[in-house]
Amino acid sequence: MRNTDFDFLTGAWTSHQRRLVKILDGSDEWYGFDATLDCQVLLDGNGVFDVLRSPERDLEGITLRLYNPDEKTWRIWWASKTSGGMLDEPVVGRFEDNVGTFECDDTWNGQAIRVRYRWTAVDPEHPRWEQSFSPDGGQTWEVNWTAEFARRTG
Template structure:
């Protein structure tokens, strides 16, 4: 299986991301985010990612073969650099990590739609060179949730990407797949980012 099959968002988020990638083995379709993941209608969420702007050390754990019963996790370490664009209505993420399983380089473009009050997370791999279909969603009570639907090895699956802020200098990305319409989820990508010492928080 291609190593990037378990990376979405993302993604990561995230992704990192885990977000959406043009990955071998995937046929992607956009999916509207559940109402619970959208920003409230009276809330402007264009600065939701401001806390993340800056340079971070990243530790990634990736489930090698999602939705197969696999319990083998692969570990990576590296950096994430996040730059603010359009005064917060967009941002660009560059992720670069290495581990025994190899080298991963991902680029994520996050875009805020002020009419829908939703974010779209668009991810590309250096191995592919194209943006995939975005995961979409928003933040509520400091937790970001983004969704998409795809096929994996001939099965329809849902993809969930979660961003949670642990402290001012540490936050977490999680990606999970569901093969039963969202009744159960299997986490396959966990990234913990720690702000590089000397970097001030850009939240505001």
């Protein structure tokens, strides 16, 4: 049976990205930038690969998503051109009610954290993604990166 969870993301996108200037520092100062995303859904819906690019920020990164039908969970890895050829620790989760929530334990600047990605696919023409960190095992969360997408035309 074909997995359709990430079908909404297939194709070419423009996006506006926002990131906190200082993460886990009590900052509320953000900077924004534009980016493109090119996404393919593969492996009968069980694999998703995309490339995010922002020339203005000298940012290029890839995301690999793989679905395990036995566990009914996704694993999502991120790597950027500054990550030294390494994939980040995968966030793990699933979609419920058109919202995908994916989490893992990781570190940020030597501090143990919980990472959460959240996709809201309620409007497949304008999906939204956010990344949050929790320094206290998921009791409180700081959103530190958001992205809003619109389909590229032409």
